[in-house]
Amino acid sequence: MPTVCTIHPGGDGRTPPEFLTLEPASRSLTWGEGMSTGTQSYWLLGHNREIALGAHPTIVGRDIGCDFVVEDDPLVSRRHACFSISGGVPSVEDLGSRNGVYVDGIRIEALRKLEGRETVQVGGMQLRIEVRKAAWSSETTRQSPTRKSSETAETLSRDDETGRANVFTLLGGVAEKALKLGNSAEAVRVLRPPLDMVLEEATHRGQLDLETRDMALQFACRLAEATQRSEWLDYVFKLQTALKAPPPASTVDELYRLARRVRMNDLETLRQLVATLEARRARFGASEKFLVSRLEGLIRILQG
Incomplete structure (x- = not known):
């Protein structure tokens, strides 16, 4: 059974969120496109949410068309970052955001492969990748309706609308x-x-x-x-x-x-x-x- 990660943000609004113990999910998967490599799938956790990474890019940003929509963080651009899986390896890429994408505190300049232990900072959020055992078959896999399979990191428009934030x-x-x-x-x-x-x-x-x-x-x-x-x-x-x-x-x-x-x-x-x-x-x-x-x-x- 898939699990849900409970996240508590810092009390001052700036402290990185703490990832607590994982508990069995009380709901069924709304979409199960976790990319399986044998018996593993990859999930993006953070901001009180979790999302399975799949065959198509997972876009994080403020735009309503993103897969991981962030509405309450002014440091996040409309289309800020792209998480994807290639050859069974997860990676993240900055989509030309104003405030950058940081992996373990270092700003990335190109696509960066992830091992699953890193902390990825997007705006004010701390995100991470979790590796899970795939507990569902490919027959149950279906694409999220918010995904745009024709879009890739290379074709997404760059965001110039995010006001300069005090990073x-x-x-x-x-x-x-x-x-x-x-x-x-x-x-x-x-x-x-x-x-x-x-x-x-x-x-x-x-x-x-x-x-x-x-x-x-x-x-x-x-x-x-x-x-x-x-x-x-x-x-x-x-x-x-x-x-x-x-x-x-x-x-x-x-x-x-x-x-x-x-x-x-x-x-x-x-x-x-x-x-x-x-x-x-x-x-x-x-x-x-x-x-x-x-x-x-x-x-x-x-x-x-």
């Missing part, structure tokens, strides 16, 4: 843990995609909400210190150049501290930021003009 809230904990363990490479792998996304948006729009800007600056400075690489200081300068504004005073203080720890051989990005701000000096108030002056002083320190 740092989701990934910050993973990155912080990596930094505390001295694993700066892992922290970079986790944070680079959302940081790149924020910089791209700032470049295109010329503005960001303050929370996103501050968190991007904070994590860039953390990575600069952890890796001792100047590219993360460059990130700060590029972001503020795109925003055409000086960074907040707390970030300038941090830049002065890092200037004595991180070596910069090329100051072009900082000079470009100062030049951009100088051209707008007449529009700034006294506090902003003071921050511009401090950035000019930072050039002298880094040249030092």
Whole structure:
């Protein structure tokens, strides 16, 4: 008899759900397209639901036409991820979502095969694959009416409608843990995609909400210190150049501290930021003009 997994979300709305003990299902299968490999089938569990993976792609997203519809998570795109089985092996693929798909905390860039022990993050959800013994025959297998068998991961339209979400809230904990363990490479792998996304948006729009800007600056400075690489200081300068504004005073203080720890051989990005701000000096108030002056002083320190 198939089993049902009970899931309790975290109390604060951010804590990953906990998968508890499996209990016998009180209902019959509404559709049993679990792809069997001998005596095994694969099921996708999460968000208080379970769904059998079958011969056709299983699409996760907000769109009503998806196989696994998510209505209450703004971080999930219309068509966010595709789970499939090929050669008896389950896999997941990002369908061009804004906030990405993460397997065990690492953002995937291409189709990723799964072994069944991984945690797959789609938006704010934690999903996993469960291997079960196939307890039904192929005669009972029928396709879910919500599936679109002609659709594949390659032909699904990419979603540009999901508003930019503060993914740092989701990934910050993973990155912080990596930094505390001295694993700066892992922290970079986790944070680079959302940081790149924020910089791209700032470049295109010329503005960001303050929370996103501050968190991007904070994590860039953390990575600069952890890796001792100047590219993360460059990130700060590029972001503020795109925003055409000086960074907040707390970030300038941090830049002065890092200037004595991180070596910069090329100051072009900082000079470009100062030049951009100088051209707008007449529009700034006294506090902003003071921050511009401090950035000019930072050039002298880094040249030092």
